Amino acid sequence: MDLKVYIETYGCQMNVADSQVASAILKAAGCSFTDDLKKADVILVNTCSVRDNAEKRVLGRLDVFRLEKKNRKVIVGVLGCMAQRLKESLLENPAVDFTIGPDSYRSLPAVISFIRDKGGKMTETNLSSLETYADIEPVRTDSNGVSAFISIMRGCNNLCSYCIVPFTRGRERSRDPKSIVAEAEQLAKEGYKEVTLLGQNVDSYNWTDPENTTRKVNFSQLLELVAIACPKMRIRFQTSHPKDIRKGVLYTMAMYPNICPHIHLPVQSGSTRLLQKMNRKYTREDYLQKITDIRRIMPDCAITTDIIAGFCSETEEDHQQTLSLMREVQYDGAFMFQYSQRPNTLAAKRYPDDVPEEEKTRRLNEIIALQNELSLKSNQKCIGQTYQVLVEGPSKRSESQMTGRTPHNRFCVFDAKDAKPGDLVWVKILTCTQATLMGEIVEIPKTLIEKAEETIEEGLNEIKEKIRKTIVRTKKTNDKSKKK
Ligand code: 5AD
Ligand code: SF4
Secondary structure, eight states: OOOEEEEEEOSSHHHHHHHHHHHHHHHHTTOEEOSOGGGOSEEEEEEOOSSHHHHHHHHHHHHHHHHHHHHSOOEEEEEEHHHHHHGGGGGGSTTOSEEEOTTOGGGHHHHHHHHHHHOOOEEEOOOOSSOOOTTOOOOOTTOOSSEEEEEOEEOOOOOOTTOOHHHHHOSOEEOOHHHHHHHHHHHHHTTOOEEEEEOTTGGGOEEEOTTOTTOEEEHHHHHHHHHHHOTTSEEEEEOOOTTTOOHHHHHHHHHOTTBOSEEEOOOBOSOHHHHHHTTOOOOHHHHHHHHHHHHHHOTTOEEEEEEEESOTTOOHHHHHHHHHHHHHHTOSEEEEEEOOOOTTSHHHHHSOOOSOHHHHHHHHHHHHHHHHHHHHHHHHTTTTOEEEEEEEEEOSSOTTEEEEEOTTOOEEEEEOTTOOTTOEEEEEEEEEOSSOEEEEEOOOOOOHHHHHHHHHHHHHHHHHHHHHHHHHHHHHHHHHHHHO
């Protein structure tokens, strides 16, 4: 299929990873890619349904694609959560030729060639209880070559009452750990320096060997397998769920220096009454206990969160409890949203969306203002400290400056000197804003341990080379004696 494909991706990092899986499937079918919409034979948009405004944005893009279709022959497909939610009904939009849900990407080449040859419109939205795309090596055309996402599981079984994800992404299933480790090792070989293990709820990762059902791997074991297999890679993961995160994960994080000290632990609300209505299955106190556990095991761990303002029946007192919990935890960062009712969710069926829009906005603004203060405080604590920063690329403002992230996932800007994307450099923090640390590269004398590690590695490489040569020599001798 000699077609040029253009892909736009909206929504979470899982969608970014999914677009890479879709690209791999299309590449194997002979397609190539373009980042110029006007040159594309096929336009794909990978979509998010989590809030109404995410869907509105995609509908706006579809209007643009419709205009493109007026000028020339081009096939437009909608992938992901909106495709799954709206199925055939989205085909009524004149821009759309097909919709394919998150578990049906393998049918992309067949659907596209059918429409190209025979015309018409199609939808493929079966959800699977097995599909993990474990055998597909994602094509990371949009990557910076430094950090990559690895999807470790799909779907979600939690049914938080506000959330549409369990309906658009189906039941939870865990990917074979061997394929996850192999993907991480391959990325390390290609020069990647950081991987983020992705799942809607990574703490419920639970793989059972189909050939021997007594063999199981949980998330802390998986994390350890990846950390050991790729000792030079930084390992991150998300998203953790407060009801499921276990101390085993915290101990594994504390034990391996290449696992980054950062946990994204969405709280959603500080009010136990609302948490129950949200079906989150923990109380304010349970959540705070998890924070205490994290801080005891890893005093230096960064903690970030997600918060929803104005969920059904939220009172001023509930809102104040969210603000007080934020102060108590002192989050290093947060994603904050106004509640958006989603069709068919438990909340849409059971609870009226009764907090007025202006009130939701006011509460959200208060939450954002408080988080800005907390983020600034968190960054100010870094001033004077030196961190190992993974260089990602030049700063948007100046070519002479580089940007990167500290192990705690703090964004950092500094004069480039000779640093290139992918380098690990030590940066001393001089000033900051709430969003950015500013610093300078410094030389850190190597510790005795680092020197010893280097000596061991050199020794190991020498031994490996000797073994390799011996194998080659033995093979040659064997071949000669066979010929004789
Ligand atoms: N309205 C607002 N925010 C939502 N989220 C999920 N569903 C909704 C909704 N209906 C937020 C939650 C979740 C994050 C990914 O999106 O905070 O953690
Ligand atoms: Fe949605 Fe809850 Fe699942 Fe997260 S854990 S994807 S918020 S249902």
